[in-house]
Amino acid sequence: MLVVMKANATPEMIEAVVKSVTEMGLSAHPIPGANRTAIGVTGNKTQVHSDRLRVMPGVQDLVHVTEPYKLVGLDFHPERSVIDVAGVKFGGEELVFIGGPCSVEDRDTTLAIARKVRDAGGEVFRGGAFKPRTSPYSFQGYGEDALKTLDAVRSETGLRIVTEAIDPENLRLVAKYADMIQIGARNMQNFSLLREAGKSGKPVLLKRGMSSTVEEFLMAAEYVLSEGNPNVILCERGVRTFAAHTRNTMDLSAIPFVRSKSHLPIIADPSHGTGVRDMVAPLARAAIAVGADGLIVETHINPDQALSDGFQTVGSDVFAQIVDEASRIAPVVGRTVASRKSE
Amino acid sequence: MLVVMKANATPEMIEAVVKSVTEMGLSAHPIPGANRTAIGVTGNKTQVHSDRLRVMPGVQDLVHVTEPYKLVGLDFHPERSVIDVAGVKFGGEELVFIGGPCSVEDRDTTLAIARKVRDAGGEVFRGGAFKPRTSPYSFQGYGEDALKTLDAVRSETGLRIVTEAIDPENLRLVAKYADMIQIGARNMQNFSLLREAGKSGKPVLLKRGMSSTVEEFLMAAEYVLSEGNPNVILCERGVRTFAAHTRNTMDLSAIPFVRSKSHLPIIADPSHGTGVRDMVAPLARAAIAVGADGLIVETHINPDQALSDGFQTVGSDVFAQIVDEASRIAPVVGRTVASRKSE
Amino acid sequence: MLVVMKANATPEMIEAVVKSVTEMGLSAHPIPGANRTAIGVTGNKTQVHSDRLRVMPGVQDLVHVTEPYKLVGLDFHPERSVIDVAGVKFGGEELVFIGGPCSVEDRDTTLAIARKVRDAGGEVFRGGAFKPRTSPYSFQGYGEDALKTLDAVRSETGLRIVTEAIDPENLRLVAKYADMIQIGARNMQNFSLLREAGKSGKPVLLKRGMSSTVEEFLMAAEYVLSEGNPNVILCERGVRTFAAHTRNTMDLSAIPFVRSKSHLPIIADPSHGTGVRDMVAPLARAAIAVGADGLIVETHINPDQALSDGFQTVGSDVFAQIVDEASRIAPVVGRTVASRKSE
């Protein structure tokens, strides 16, 4: 349920509604807007006795929400969220580009890749320290050493850092190093991890599960927000279908659909979305054209030598091409690219 | 198998190879190229005794093709095909836009829609006369009367006509009226219909089946080409997956993948690809950005009054917006839009 | 809509209702039951003005059907249908077994397979004369010669014959030879073929399309029934999913679900359902246990030498084992196996 306050409601009136909601055994989430404040009410498994709220001073309306998600929905929060990742803004007018290798490599290679990402117009660096791998015998990442390498990348390039956490304890470690914590597709419904990410307060990059519906995807984000952390960026990365010419099938329609239901930013991952190096650039263009807020792309100075996922990793030149093409499509969708502004 | 002739091979040499192939009980398909001719050999279920061909005058090389498709493949025909539909070219530098209602309506409404399509920059008109419907009790189209209405649209607007044929006998009727014959998703593996379309010689718009792999899609086109008709335009229109927020899931990766395997043009149908009116324009942009040769869009002057599929039909204003946005994305993918050239 | 007549309604009363329905521009389908007759009304796209019918003599009730299918539904026809295929009954207490090669082979081999099918307890022989193949270059069946071979099988073994028709014209030929006409998965929504099958009056074995919902499956059967042919036997043969260890994924839940919605018999095809020889017997057992009315199995005296689909064809010994195991599971599901009765 959503309690919509009048435009002239005072802070005291808002506080009084929050108190009443809490006394009912429910949770209140004040959501300040440009003109008025709304108060999201969660925890109501059954019908809330709302008469008590309706007559309180400053209350304009009660909105019963029919979608299963609340905090992530446009009903609760009609204005688009802009998520700040250490100064880089996702969800605003500017498109954001994230690049880097699948796994963090040795320090020199990683730094060389990062400089190329920055020079091309990327603002965030990606690289796995802890890799969830199908086989226990596959390379699982360099662990905390890799986190230290990422720290060095930030210091030397100014790029922000996103890297994956794989369990609640691990998330606490990752949160010390990263500007944004990635929750991977396989963990999209790892609810303990989602709650821990919520508690961390850090920006979260949440990837869609490989067979999740959009509703389940938004509900996973709801777990993070319900812990008091509004900083979630969604990521479409392809779903599993019968189609065999790609590793996954990118469901680009999810991007405008999510934007019609939720205020959260959503970016696209054409690397995992296709699993084929030559298709990354075309699908990157398509994702921008469909309305994504940015891209996350696996890139390497020498893709054939990548520690993992080389088959879907593009060279630094293709990463630069992707940013360039995105900047040319951007005006058609009312967007800009920061690094191209001076041009 | 492919017999590659030398650049200076004479017509007599080519003819002699064709004759030898025929004598072996196989079919020969000469494919003239800019520099040299290649001769596709089909019908070889088992190993061809190719020594006899290798030593003939003018023969440069024999290429054994490993893909199951032959005539549609780039090995047989390395140059991109440009298909001429009554003067409108698909597969060249210019993007082509097809618009019109799901079903052909009464004459006045149909003409009014067609004028809007033309004015927006569309060059081909779509509209179903014979509709394959899930229920025998649903509206099945106005039949031959609708074909006559399409004829009137052509006369009065200059638009070319594409409409669907649903069985071999019906195709012979449709071929009298249409400039291009559509084979729908449900009939993608209706092999009798594909062969009849091949025999007609008419341009064929072949839609991907809703659970077909790209390989099966190309093999369906191979049926048409194997009957001597090279004029096939492919169309990605979404596949069936678990995702419930759209009617189908558009597999835009199929477009660059098809282009990497086949010389045939491929367009996109964001109307059936999404099944949701508000998503047609975003996915149309994405399809152009990913590299489609054109679009086919369900449009109506009054979508809410459409005889069928109104929920996925866009108004004439949105159709014009789609063409406009495509023309702005076109340069990024090395394309142009004819109607915008003079601007 | 369904008009339920009183138990004591006279033939004249029934006739009068049929006449009224017809005058409304609709179709009436009298469905005689054990105690009373119901009259199915189809063709009503919009609300029927039913008051006129409700007050007619002998009318007990009007039932508005909410399922999109009518003639195939239990509302219209609450008793289970038993379909007679030249004396072999599908849908009754006895399970029926269909066996034979993918494609009809030479006469001697085909007869040898057929004798093994009969000796094992099979009552119907399958074998393709016209094969819909993904590639135009694959073996497409021996055509009418194969139909003549099937005729010989019937004469010499007493087995009934089911074989596939691939287009309306072809169906007229097949109907001359076959006791039951198969419509394959690829043609499940080939509506012209379905209508022609309906007009033929012959029993139809309708296979589920590889990505069709159960509702679409039942609507395809509705096409046949709406032409006046009630003799449809459904067949679950696996659907297309991401799973790669089998050619298709058998959706055995479709069998009890269909039986809860429709009176038509439904059998299972574990050969196409798995595409793997070693899995045919286990899934055949499962299909009987789940409630199928019978099985259709690809079998050969020498599976490794089969003209097509050898990889999913079982030997005659395994066919006999399948019938034997089915006869042991039959009592658990209230069924019997004719050939085992005397044991």
Added chain:
Amino acid sequence: MLVVMKANATPEMIEAVVKSVTEMGLSAHPIPGANRTAIGVTGNKTQVHSDRLRVMPGVQDLVHVTEPYKLVGLDFHPERSVIDVAGVKFGGEELVFIGGPCSVEDRDTTLAIARKVRDAGGEVFRGGAFKPRTSPYSFQGYGEDALKTLDAVRSETGLRIVTEAIDPENLRLVAKYADMIQIGARNMQNFSLLREAGKSGKPVLLKRGMSSTVEEFLMAAEYVLSEGNPNVILCERGVRTFAAHTRNTMDLSAIPFVRSKSHLPIIADPSHGTGVRDMVAPLARAAIAVGADGLIVETHINPDQALSDGFQTVGSDVFAQIVDEASRIAPVVGRTVASRKSE
């Protein structure tokens, strides 16, 4: 890689091979068999220099394993595993039945359900204490209180207890109470949880992920075994497809396929596999007929009052019917049902 020792190899010879493998930086897993011992070698990302092993005393053969899984595979362990869950054996001749509510309820209700499970022939009790739910606002289980209720069920009925763990820390708590730890479908690739389950040494009931291939499923089990815990029971519980008449599509072919690749027992969950109460019994029969080692079924004394998942929960009478039908199908697949032996 697998080192196959001679039948007469001494323990000292085996020990020497293990030592050599360890010195190479790899892990050795001796697998005693009826006639001879094999030694599984894992950790070899690249080619092992195996010449050194081949010439050691007692070594008969080196087998290079091509499947990505090792410890779970039949190459490493050709005899079927029988997993002992506090005295109840999974994977032997006897079928095992697990029953209980979705969520553990209050103590009286839970005990009443348990007695019905035991009386019907069930040997293991299921019930969720910690429920992974799509929505953060849905009931998440009674937590440790529920674990105590399960403890009481064991004391009072003699049933063994299986219940789900949802993160590594939580698993350590669950392991104190449960005889077998369930890892749910959403966590099938929660690798931290799998490793923790491996370290616990407790029997693990591992459910197939809703879009996982069988290979990924076996690789998930490999994570548990690679931590030294061989006690894994697999569970097919349906996969996600386009089919809408059930919550999931049971992929029963996975059962014989897993049995052809792995020595681990595999049971079926027709409750989640269908999500529809009326389909649980038919699919339970099918699962036994296809070769499952047992069943896990959601059952309640009053399904309509269940705390969660009531729509797919069967009454105690249907649970008893399921065990009864399974016992009648059992002989066809060479199985027995313990509770029916005395009959």
